[in-house]
Amino acid sequence: MKKTLIFLSLLLLTACSTTPTEPTAIPVDIEATALSVAQTSVAQTQVAIPTETATPIPTATEVPVFLEAIVWAEDARVPIINYHQFAPNTSENSTDHKIRMEDFVAGLDQLNQAGFTLIHLEDWIKGDLSVPVGRKPLVFTMDDLFYNNQIRLDENGEPRDDTGMYLAWEYGQAHPEFGYKWSLFANLGDKWYAEGDEAGKWKDDLAATIIWCIEHDARVYNHSYTHARFDKSSGEGIHWELEQNDLFLRQLLLNAGREDLIPDLGNMFAIPFGYWPQGSAYNAMVNYITPEGDPMLAVFDIDWIINGIKFMAPPYSPEFDPMRVPRIAMPPEAVEYLVAHQDEFPTPKSCQVGPLEEDRAGDQSYVEEQIQAQITSGACPKGVYILEGYTFDAR
Numbered sequence: 001m002k003k004t005l006i007f008l009s010l011l012l013l014t015a016c017s018t019t020p021t022e023p024t025a026i027p028v029d030i031e032a033t034a035l036s037v038a039q040t041s042v043a044q045t046q047v048a049i050p051t052e053t054a055t056p057i058p059t060a061t062e063v064p065v066f067l068e069a070i071v072w073a074e075d076a077r078v079p080i081i082n083y084h085q086f087a088p089n090t091s092e093n094s095t096d097h098k099i100r101m102e103d104f105v106a107g108l109d110q111l112n113q114a115g116f117t118l119i120h121l122e123d124w125i126k127g128d129l130s131v132p133v134g135r136k137p138l139v140f141t142m143d144d145l146f147y148n149n150q151i152r153l154d155e156n157g158e159p160r161d162d163t164g165m166y167l168a169w170e171y172g173q174a175h176p177e178f179g180y181k182w183s184l185f186a187n188l189g190d191k192w193y194a195e196g197d198e199a200g201k202w203k204d205d206l207a208a209t210i211i212w213c214i215e216h217d218a219r220v221y222n223h224s225y226t227h228a229r230f231d232k233s234s235g236e237g238i239h240w241e242l243e244q245n246d247l248f249l250r251q252l253l254l255n256a257g258r259e260d261l262i263p264d265l266g267n268m269f270a271i272p273f274g275y276w277p278q279g280s281a282y283n284a285m286v287n288y289i290t291p292e293g294d295p296m297l298a299v300f301d302i303d304w305i306i307n308g309i310k311f312m313a314p315p316y317s318p319e320f321d322p323m324r325v326p327r328i329a330m331p332p333e334a335v336e337y338l339v340a341h342q343d344e345f346p347t348p349k350s351c352q353v354g355p356l357e358e359d360r361a362g363d364q365s366y367v368e369e370q371i372q373a374q375i376t377s378g379a380c381p382k383g384v385y386i387l388e389g390y391t392f393d394a395r
């Protein structure tokens with residue numbers, strides 16, 4: 001899924017008439033923020049210009065290729081903050097379940113200032129470990145959707161400004177370096193939406209809201225149909241809870257004429273209350289398959305900082321358990337912790353690998369050799385390389 005996420009572009013430095021010699025590799029300052037293709041090309045050209053003698057014209061097969069890699073020299077630690085509902089600013093305090101709107105926005109800004117950038121949880125788990133160089137990955141999740149104070153659309157189909165998701169959206173638009181990416185864990189069977197049941201109109205409103213979310217980087221996942229206690233459920237009961245939520249979500253999209261969105265729905269689940277099932281009930285949970293046949297990708301826990309703060313490890317790490325991914329409760333405390341400890345969160349470096357022989361740039365083992373050569377020469381650091389959608393462990 002999300003096939004469009006080819007996040008590394010091929011850097012094709014095409015030789016042209018103003019480039020008299022075949023460009024040679026220029027060491028890239030790995031501390032610098034990512035060089036753009038254009039900057040690199042200019043640098044190469046300027047270096048090459050002093051050669052005034054007649055020079056060979058590169059043939060088509062000699063076009064050098066550079067690939068820009070994201071390099072995790074240190075293992076990433078990704079905090080996953082879990083939000084619930086929102087309270088008006090007239091409320092006295094933020095709580096774990098209802099954060100005051102002002103406190104919420106202040107937290108977004110503090111996290112942004114501390115260098116965090118939102119990433120998609122599902123993409124990370126599937127191996128896309130990209131985040132802008134110099135930034136630290138952060139995940140926002142929200143549970144118990146869909147409540148009016150979380151998100152609701154106005155008559156123009158835009159989020160109303162008295163909803164939390166609107167504030168996050170507005171902030172993300174104004175601060176693209178922070179962005180707007182959410183994983184929403186919904187219970188679709190335990191409440192009506194919007195103004196209640198006007199002849200079932202709430203389902204249309206809910207469908208429209210879900211569609212807006214999916215189309216705006218707030219992906220919708222499973223939190224059980226009725227917010228059930230999984231520690232007290234049978235395997236059959238758990239299967240029903242997961243499946244019923246999925247079926248209702250698909251029905252809403254179908255009724256709204258948006259079945260095109262169904263193939264991209266994932267299979268991730270956040271445990272209600274953080275109460276874990278055992279034995280066959282546990283097996284029913286982790287072995288649940290969506291109507292489209294997608295196996296369970298990940299199950300998310302929830303815990304308090306007081307019990308020891310935990311972060312998501314990279315999926316290649318032995319510490320990473322997709323069936324028990326930690327999330328942090330109580331957002332205001334979590335923000336405070338992350339701001340105070342911001343220097344403890346690694347950020348990736350960028351490094352250009354090349355020049356590569358163009359016709360071999362898609363050959364993984366060849367690219368791996370080139371990475372090793374780059375490391376040996378000191379041009380690139382040791383680490384886990386994310387390159388052309390592949391992960392190369394070069395630690």
Ligand SMILES: [Zn+2]
Pocket residue numbers: 143144223227271272273
């Ligand atoms: Zn919940």
